[in-house]
Amino acid sequence: MKKQKILVIMLSMFMVLIGGMPALAQMYGMGSGPGPLRALMALDLTDAQKTQIAEIMAETKTDREAARQKREEVRNILAPVFKAETFNEENVRAAFRQASALMENSMVMRVRVVNQIRALLTDEQLLLVKEKMENGMERMKKHAEFKETMLNTWLKTASE
Numbered sequence: 765m766k767k768q769k770i771l772v773i774m775l776s777m778f779m780v781l782i783g784g785m786p787a788l789a790q791m792y793g794m795g796s797g798p799g800p801l802r803a804l805m806a807l808d809l810t811d812a813q814k815t816q817i818a819e820i821m822a823e824t825k826t827d828r829e830a831a832r833q834k835r836e837e838v839r840n841i842l843a844p845v846f847k848a849e850t851f852n853e854e855n856v857r858a859a860f861r862q863a864s865a866l867m868e869n870s871m872v873m874r875v876r877v878v879n880q881i882r883a884l885l886t887d888e889q890l891l892l893v894k895e896k897m898e899n900g901m902e903r904m905k906k907h908a909e910f911k912e913t914m915l916n917t918w919l920k921t922a923s924e
Contacts, residue, residue: 803896807889820880824873831870838863 804817821828845852845859882890 803893806896807885807892809889813884816884817881820877824877827873828877831873834866834870838866841866 809817841859841863845856848855882893885893
């Protein structure tokens with residue numbers, strides 16, 4: 765039972781670290797999938813804004829690709845500690861420190877691009893972004909609460 769609890773805690777940490785990054789990135793308009801595109805389309809950008817954003821994205825394409833590759837490296841660094849037969853705290857900490865350094869640079873690049881795009885937006889568009897972020901945070905909170913409830917329900921039924 766203790767091993768199962770440790771596995772659940774480690775899996776939760778992994779999900780927060782790896783799974784949460786795309787959600788966080790999408791909230792700030794830099795994730796993968798239709799989220800960022802949908803967010804930009806909702807802003808009713810002018811042609812000039814679209815052109816400037818396209819230039820920013822073209823200028824940062826290499827950095828964004830490098831960040832994507834670093835996310836893959838992070839997965840490869842963390843996977844062995846989750847697959848290990850026995851728990852070794854020092855190995856987990858070392859893997860996390862190594863992954864954190866890679867994630868830090870990726871996050872700095874993402875925030876830089878987001879700020880470049882924000883600088884192009886009107887006050888009305890910025891207000892809309894703020895509202896969408898607040899709504900996104902609320903959805904993320906509700907989703908996290910739902911997952912916690914499901915986990916607790918499963919644990920309760922598994923222990924009966």
